[in-house]
Amino acid sequence: MVPPTPRPAYMSLGIGMSSNPGWQGSYQSPYQSPYPKKRKAEASPDKLSSDENEVEPHKASSKIPRKPKDELPMWEDAGTEFVKLIVGKERKEFSIHKAFVTKASAAMSTAFRSEFKEGKTGVMTLDEDDPLIVQNFVKYCYPNFYAKDLQARTTNELVGLYIFADRYRCANRLKNNVMDALQDKMATQGDPHLSQETMKRIFDNTPSAKEAPIRTFCAAIMTFILFRSESLTSESLQEVLVNIPDLHLACLNHQREVSHCKCYGTPMDIECDPRKRGGDVRRGFGECYFHIHTVERSCEDEWRHMHKYDSFCPKHR
Structure with missing residues (x-):
C-alpha cells in the first residue's frame, strides 16, 4: 500500500489557505480582490476601517468624493465683511460676503485683497458686464447654489455666465455646471x-x-x-x-x-x-x-x- 503523500509545510501552517474550514487545501490567490470589502452588519459605522467604509459607486452615491473644500462655499466661513460690485451702465449694486466672492473668483480675490482701490474701499466696478449675469454669479458664490437652477436660464445667459467665469478666473466648477446646463437645455429643446x-x-x-x-x-x-x-x-x-x-x-x-x-x-x-x-x-x-x-x-x-x-x-x- 502506497503511504499518503505528506502535506507541504506551508499547508500545515495555513499559509496561503482560506480561513473557511470547508475549503481547506484549496488555493487562494495572493492578490487582493479589486472590490471593496463588504460592510460588517454587526460593526458600528464609527469603528469601521477606511477599507470597510468603501462601497461601489453605483450602490451608494453618498460615498462619492465631494468637491474639495477650498472650492465649495461654507456658511461657517462667511464672516461679517461685505464688499460691493457696481455693475453696468445702470450702476446696479450687489453686496456679497467678501469670503465668498474671493473664494469664487481668483481675479476678485486679488483685487479685494490688494493695496489697490478695490482692496481699500471694498468696491469693484464692472462697467462692461451685464447685471443679470453678475446676479447669477452672486447666487453661485453662496452655499445654497444648486447646479440644476441654471436650467431655467436662457442660452444667452448661460454663455454670458461662462464668459464671465473665464474673464474673472472663477473656479472650474462654475464653468462645468454651466456647460452641463447648456448641453441639457439644447438636448431638451431638440435644437x-x-x-x-x-x-x-x-x-x-x-x-x-x-x-x-x-x-x-x-x-x-x-x-x-x-x-x-x-x-x-x-x-x-x-x-x-x-x-x-x-x-x-x-x-x-x-x-x-x-x-x-x-x-x-x-x-x-x-x-x-x-x-x-x-x-x-x-x-x-x-x-x-x-x-x-x-x-x-x-x-x-x-x-x-x-x-x-x-x-x-x-x-x-
Missing part, C-alpha cells in the same frame, strides 16, 4: 444649433479650448450638424467659417482628436450628438468631455465613470 452670433461671442471672449472647452463644444456642434443636417449648405458653412476663423481650426482639431482618441476603450464617433451627457458612454462623449479638470480633481460623474470602466482617456481629466 442642435448655436447661432452664429453666439459662437462668435464665445470665440471672441475666450482664450483657448484648453481654458474654455466651450469652444470645443461649438466645434462638436458644427461637426454634428455637418454630418447630420441636409439644410446646411456649403455657402452658409463658408459664411460661418469666414466670420469666425478660429472655429475652422477648432473643428479640425476636434475631428483629429476624436478620431485618435479611445475613451472608455471604444473609439468615439464624430457624428455623435454633443448635447447628450451620460447614458451609453461607451459610444460618444463622456460626462466630462467639455469640462475642465485637473488630474487630482474631477467631478463626481467623471469619478463614477473612471471606476466603472477599465480605461479613461487622460486628456479628459
Whole structure:
C-alpha cells in the first residue's frame, strides 16, 4: 500500500489557505480582490476601517468624493465683511460676503485683497458686464447654489455666465455646471444649433479650448450638424467659417482628436450628438468631455465613470 503523500509545510501552517474550514487545501490567490470589502452588519459605522467604509459607486452615491473644500462655499466661513460690485451702465449694486466672492473668483480675490482701490474701499466696478449675469454669479458664490437652477436660464445667459467665469478666473466648477446646463437645455429643446452670433461671442471672449472647452463644444456642434443636417449648405458653412476663423481650426482639431482618441476603450464617433451627457458612454462623449479638470480633481460623474470602466482617456481629466 502506497503511504499518503505528506502535506507541504506551508499547508500545515495555513499559509496561503482560506480561513473557511470547508475549503481547506484549496488555493487562494495572493492578490487582493479589486472590490471593496463588504460592510460588517454587526460593526458600528464609527469603528469601521477606511477599507470597510468603501462601497461601489453605483450602490451608494453618498460615498462619492465631494468637491474639495477650498472650492465649495461654507456658511461657517462667511464672516461679517461685505464688499460691493457696481455693475453696468445702470450702476446696479450687489453686496456679497467678501469670503465668498474671493473664494469664487481668483481675479476678485486679488483685487479685494490688494493695496489697490478695490482692496481699500471694498468696491469693484464692472462697467462692461451685464447685471443679470453678475446676479447669477452672486447666487453661485453662496452655499445654497444648486447646479440644476441654471436650467431655467436662457442660452444667452448661460454663455454670458461662462464668459464671465473665464474673464474673472472663477473656479472650474462654475464653468462645468454651466456647460452641463447648456448641453441639457439644447438636448431638451431638440435644437442642435448655436447661432452664429453666439459662437462668435464665445470665440471672441475666450482664450483657448484648453481654458474654455466651450469652444470645443461649438466645434462638436458644427461637426454634428455637418454630418447630420441636409439644410446646411456649403455657402452658409463658408459664411460661418469666414466670420469666425478660429472655429475652422477648432473643428479640425476636434475631428483629429476624436478620431485618435479611445475613451472608455471604444473609439468615439464624430457624428455623435454633443448635447447628450451620460447614458451609453461607451459610444460618444463622456460626462466630462467639455469640462475642465485637473488630474487630482474631477467631478463626481467623471469619478463614477473612471471606476466603472477599465480605461479613461487622460486628456479628459
